[in-house]
Amino acid sequence: MFVSASVTCFFAPVIDTPKNSGSIGVGFTIDKGVEVRLADRTTLNGEKIRMPTLEYILSKLGYEGGVEIRTDLPLGCGFGLSGAIALASALEVNERRNLNLSLFQIADLAHEAEVLNRTGLGDVTTQCHGGFVVRKDALTPSMCRVDKFLWDIEMDFLIMGELKTSEILEGNLKEIYKTGVDCLKKFLKKPSIHNLFKVSKEFTLRCGFADDDVIDAIEAVESNGGLASMIMLGKGVFALNGDVLRELKGFYTKSRVVCYGIRKSL
């Protein structure tokens, strides 16, 4: 099973019970992500790994084996890989074991695993729908109303380091929430790709998430005629016409935004 990586542009987080946790905001799915197959032991690109979010959902499904995970993207950098791995693994178990659970039953379990482990709040919802996904409720995927835009573009990404989602999610979320809700209103007033970048950057700056490296990368893109903002949450940026990011230090990749996030492995 393949599940897309997803990048959050801006968000308004709520942490409560798993069903009542989530984040309002905008994120998008890309053509890169994770490929998962059932296996005896859990490995990531061939290396043994332990992932509490994954272990939680596998145990909820009564599956005692592991999964073989392949990805071209780095973990812990804002690509929503913990959610993608949980979702892809659960979909794979569901199919191989004929559990006949629905997509949103599985998505709710993956979301619960994410919330309890503080690894993500909105990625699973974005991955279930695909495209540029507007999450209108901070709720579990099955309850979260969404809308989407199908802009067909390629994005450039530069990752300059790790950033622990859990640390931000342990902090004071009220101010972030207010800023995120405000930014969503501004985006929906004029929903265009240009305004998405504008609002996302405003969110990043108002929340004080961006350090000098991130700001330098955004400015490098802008001074070359592109658009950029910070990946929520990673020490990195996403950009349109961001070829210049290749020249900066870090992990660079390019990927198309896809309007669906889940597919059978090739």
Place this chain on the structure above:
Amino acid sequence: MFVSASVTCFFAPVIDTPKNSGSIGVGFTIDKGVEVRLADRTTLNGEKIRMPTLEYILSKLGYEGGVEIRTDLPLGCGFGLSGAIALASALEVNERRNLNLSLFQIADLAHEAEVLNRTGLGDVTTQCHGGFVVRKDALTPSMCRVDKFLWDIEMDFLIMGELKTSEILEGNLKEIYKTGVDCLKKFLKKPSIHNLFKVSKEFTLRCGFADDDVIDAIEAVESNGGLASMIMLGKGVFALNGDVLRELKGFYTKSRVVCYGIRKSL
């Protein structure tokens, strides 16, 4: 723009204002559908055609040209092509004219066009989500709660004639509604592909939609070890392991169920 054809397995219709019209039930999207491009005049596989549902949505978008439609499937036979054409055309206008409407804003317009012209009630919602889509509300796409199953199978189809959706939708819908809601409950108690066929066939028989040709085709599949039910609404059947349908009189085709219904044209 490509939008999948969709087939309804069973349904519970409600006709009211467009926003409050729709159908509860289950449908699925397939790998065949419609390809649409903007053009001066509206044509279907090269032949001039008039389609009120399409004209309605194009005029709502302020677009005065036509569209070039290509499809391998027959119109008016239960493949949800009127909805697919309306949706694909509106998505194409949206993109080419930079209208920046969201998917569900467009879907609601396509649904409105379908309801007012009595050409469909649930196809647009199914096409927006993709896969085996459970529609939980008889409402416009943006308000309709859904769930989905991602069973990866191929279906056989046999079309033996046309059947006007509008004639059925003018009739007494109350009994159909009750039967449809009852069938959805039965399906969700044990959501498997096998039970989907069982419940769908029960719905068809209880509503009295199937004529002798349809019943003969279903029985031919079943006596060869397959599963089959009637296309809602068309004089035709959909089947799993329905190779025997090739031998019967009519338009035969085979197509994989896809878990997303919308994509850019190749």
